Amino acid sequence: MEEVDHLAHERNKAQFDVEAMKIVWAGSRHAFEVSDRMSRLVASDPAFRKDNRATLSRKELFKNTLRKAAYAWKRIVELHLSEEEASKLRFFVDEPAYTDLHWGMFVPAIKGQGTDEQHQKWLTLAYKMQIIGCYAQTELGHGSNVQGLETTATFDPKSDEFIIHSPTLTSSKWWPGGLGKVSTHAVIYARLIIDGRDHGVHGFIVQLRSLDDHLPLPGITIGDIGMKFGNGAYNTMDNGVLQFNHVRIPRNQMLMRVSQVTREGKYVQSDVPRQLVYGTMVYVRQTIVSDASSALSRAVCVAVRYSAVRRQFGSQDGGPETQVIDYKTQQSRLFPLLASAYAFRFVGEWLKWLYMDVTKRLQANEFSTLPEAHACTAGLKSLTTTATADGIEECRKLCGGHGYLCSSGLPELFAVYVPACTYEGDNTVLLLQVARFLMKTVSQLGSGKQLVGTTAYMQRAEHLMQCTSDVRSAEDWLKPSFILEAFEARALRLAVTCAKNISKAPNPEEGFSQLSPDLAEAAVAHCQLIVVSKFIDKIQGDIDGMGLKEQLQALCGIYALSLLHKHLGEFLSTGCITPKQAALANEKLRSLYAKVRPNAVALVDAFNYTDHFLGSILGRYDGNVYPKLYEEAWKDPLNDSVVPDGYHEYVRPLLKQQLRTAKL
Ligand SMILES: CCC/C=C/C(=O)SCCNC(=O)CCNC(=O)[C@H](O)C(C)(C)COP(=O)([O-])OP(=O)([O-])OC[C@H]1O[C@@H](n2cnc3c(N)ncnc32)[C@H](O)[C@@H]1OP(=O)([O-])[O-]
Numbered sequence: 001m002e003e004v005d006h007l008a009h010e011r012n013k014a015q016f017d018v019e020a021m022k023i024v025w026a027g028s029r030h031a032f033e034v035s036d037r038m039s040r041l042v043a044s045d046p047a048f049r050k051d052n053r054a055t056l057s058r059k060e061l062f063k064n065t066l067r068k069a070a071y072a073w074k075r076i077v078e079l080h081l082s083e084e085e086a087s088k089l090r091f092f093v094d095e096p097a098y099t100d101l102h103w104g105m106f107v108p109a110i111k112g113q114g115t116d117e118q119h120q121k122w123l124t125l126a127y128k129m130q131i132i133g134c135y136a137q138t139e140l141g142h143g144s145n146v147q148g149l150e151t152t153a154t155f156d157p158k159s160d161e162f163i164i165h166s167p168t169l170t171s172s173k174w175w176p177g178g179l180g181k182v183s184t185h186a187v188i189y190a191r192l193i194i195d196g197r198d199h200g201v202h203g204f205i206v207q208l209r210s211l212d213d214h215l216p217l218p219g220i221t222i223g224d225i226g227m228k229f230g231n232g233a234y235n236t237m238d239n240g241v242l243q244f245n246h247v248r249i250p251r252n253q254m255l256m257r258v259s260q261v262t263r264e265g266k267y268v269q270s271d272v273p274r275q276l277v278y279g280t281m282v283y284v285r286q287t288i289v290s291d292a293s294s295a296l297s298r299a300v301c302v303a304v305r306y307s308a309v310r311r312q313f314g315s316q317d318g319g320p321e322t323q324v325i326d327y328k329t330q331q332s333r334l335f336p337l338l339a340s341a342y343a344f345r346f347v348g349e350w351l352k353w354l355y356m357d358v359t360k361r362l363q364a365n366e367f368s369t370l371p372e373a374h375a376c377t378a379g380l381k382s383l384t385t386t387a388t389a390d391g392i393e394e395c396r397k398l399c400g401g402h403g404y405l406c407s408s409g410l411p412e413l414f415a416v417y418v419p420a421c422t423y424e425g426d427n428t429v430l431l432l433q434v435a436r437f438l439m440k441t442v443s444q445l446g447s448g449k450q451l452v453g454t455t456a457y458m459q460r461a462e463h464l465m466q467c468t469s470d471v472r473s474a475e476d477w478l479k480p481s482f483i484l485e486a487f488e489a490r491a492l493r494l495a496v497t498c499a500k501n502i503s504k505a506p507n508p509e510e511g512f513s514q515l516s517p518d519l520a521e522a523a524v525a526h527c528q529l530i531v532v533s534k535f536i537d538k539i540q541g542d543i544d545g546m547g548l549k550e551q552l553q554a555l556c557g558i559y560a561l562s563l564l565h566k567h568l569g570e571f572l573s574t575g576c577i578t579p580k581q582a583a584l585a586n587e588k589l590r591s592l593y594a595k596v597r598p599n600a601v602a603l604v605d606a607f608n609y610t611d612h613f614l615g616s617i618l619g620r621y622d623g624n625v626y627p628k629l630y631e632e633a634w635k636d637p638l639n640d641s642v643v644p645d646g647y648h649e650y651v652r653p654l655l656k657q658q659l660r661t662a663k664l
């Protein structure tokens, strides 16, 4: 039977080259080709089916994940996939699994903090999956405060070993993914104790389970921490608990790139900064920013397509009702999210570059850009995950009642995504890290120190502290220089106000603590400026393809001006813009929504998501929503029988009783 494209009329309206936009979204033709090939490979293989996750019990769900992960590895080996291809394949399998932590944290922790010898031994095993590892930092009592971890690694000079121990209940490792049921090894973070002296938190490679029968090694207690938020969702992951009872490991299993312990028990600090112990978190936070654009774009793709299919009210002379995407309120909620998905994609690309740049410099023992890399990864991780989690939930509401069905794909996406606001650093804790960096930078203003990177704008403090915007027409708000000046002035003024208020406190720490809500807002303003400026940089670079620049300019305008509208209080109270200019920004925003409207479906098609990956009936490429929703409902296990299990025990007696009462 010929397939009908119910969204064809929308696709025909597009004013740009969708195929060219797919390349821009992917980052390069090569990245597009890899991604396209891997997504089709997964979508066409029934072994990667995922539509039944919400109805499986935890045990069935988990076993199914183990099967998929093993099968994915088999395919990776059979097809000789490169690291890039393998990682894309896992991405499209779209199921949190122990492999995420093995490849995403265990391997990077050894790479970043291990010596060449340690690489040789451990990475060789890990690359072949002859050992499976996780990243065990967080404890029951402490997650955010890494310095507060309690697990100890005491050096025993007699045996040349460390003794790993959990001295208290609160020192139990708690949360690490892959730990609960699968990992054979872990990178453990513990306090290094030598001769009674505490040298702070360091990383150690510890074997947890036997490679023969998978039983925990002597002295190790280990298990899963239990069901998490949402059916299916993140419950495919075995987040675990782990206690050590004086477990011995050889000295050479301490990760020794940053500091070493000699055979004699001497602690030696290399000339690399101690903060490199936190390096894996910097790496992962950077990847989380790109992941945010993937998760948000996925939700937006569903909401845009469905908003074009769904009709409510407005029928004229018995004609069709209005597509809900044509309601201005729908556009004002949906299009800023569409724009954010693109914005996060481009800032993610830039952050990847920044991370690679800092890594190269570190290898050459050049550490000056590390604080900025930390501030950018922490701040952008916080900003993009908060916006994405909120955005997925907004997309669910944008789909009305049907968005609440698991078959819309949105409830599961939200449940899987929302812990990103907590893991790899609670989002507020991370904003306060950015705020510390900003306060340091503000304190250097006027000292003659050249400010570079994302704080370079502060160099123009004299101008930015007193300028008022020159915007005179709605059209002016499309000029990058006006947008940038407004965002720079707002960010700087918020930061400087915080610094002034801190200086009035009895001491800086007390001031920082009192001002922390304002500091978090200043950090958000700085991070939003980074996203806006990287979007502008992207558009000003080489972009080929019919109509692409116009669409991206419109989206960039929507991203910036919708933020301006949302945070209007800050822009007005800091005096960066006037109420009249705010009204002009709103006028421009409305016209940008109208510009994006005919292109909306094509702009989400450019994400190139298969129906398998989207996992949403509402977001189907062909827009054939109603027959498929109807069909799907009948597949629910509750519909296996006409009369439900439990009727005879619990419903019939009630009805009979009512019959008796009625007779009376
Ligand atoms: C798929 C999901 C998997 C999930 C996995 C996980 O969740 S894994 C678990 C994830 N867990 C978390 O994410 C836990 C979150 N918590 C943390 O990361 C830390 O405890 C902290 C950063 C909050 C505080 O750190 P602290 O107590 O050391 O105190 P402090 O603030 O005074 O900083 C001292 C100095 O270090 C600097 N600096 C700090 N971090 C970095 C860095 N990464 N790089 C470079 N530098 C960094 C900082 O700027 C400061 O520099 P200054 O001013 O002296 O020049």
Ligand SMILES: Cc1cc2nc3c(=O)[nH]c(=O)nc-3n(C[C@H](O)[C@H](O)[C@H](O)COP(=O)(O)OP(=O)(O)OC[C@H]3O[C@@H](n4cnc5c(N)ncnc54)[C@H](O)[C@@H]3O)c2cc1C
Binding pocket: 101, 135, 136, 137, 138, 141, 142, 143, 144, 145, 174, 175, 176, 177, 234, 239, 419, 422, 423, 424, 425, 426, 427, 428, 429, 432
């Ligand atoms: C799904 C999931 C997977 C995870 N995977 C791993 C893993 O693989 N490995 C691993 O080691 N860990 C993992 N974690 C743990 C995770 O990294 C921590 O939960 C996270 O760092 C937050 O720490 P916390 O739980 O201690 O939060 P808390 O610090 O207890 O936060 C509670 C509240 O206190 C606030 N707060 C805390 N400190 C401050 C402060 N200084 N100023 C102001 N407010 C503050 C926070 O904002 C938050 O509102 C995972 C967590 C989850 C949810």
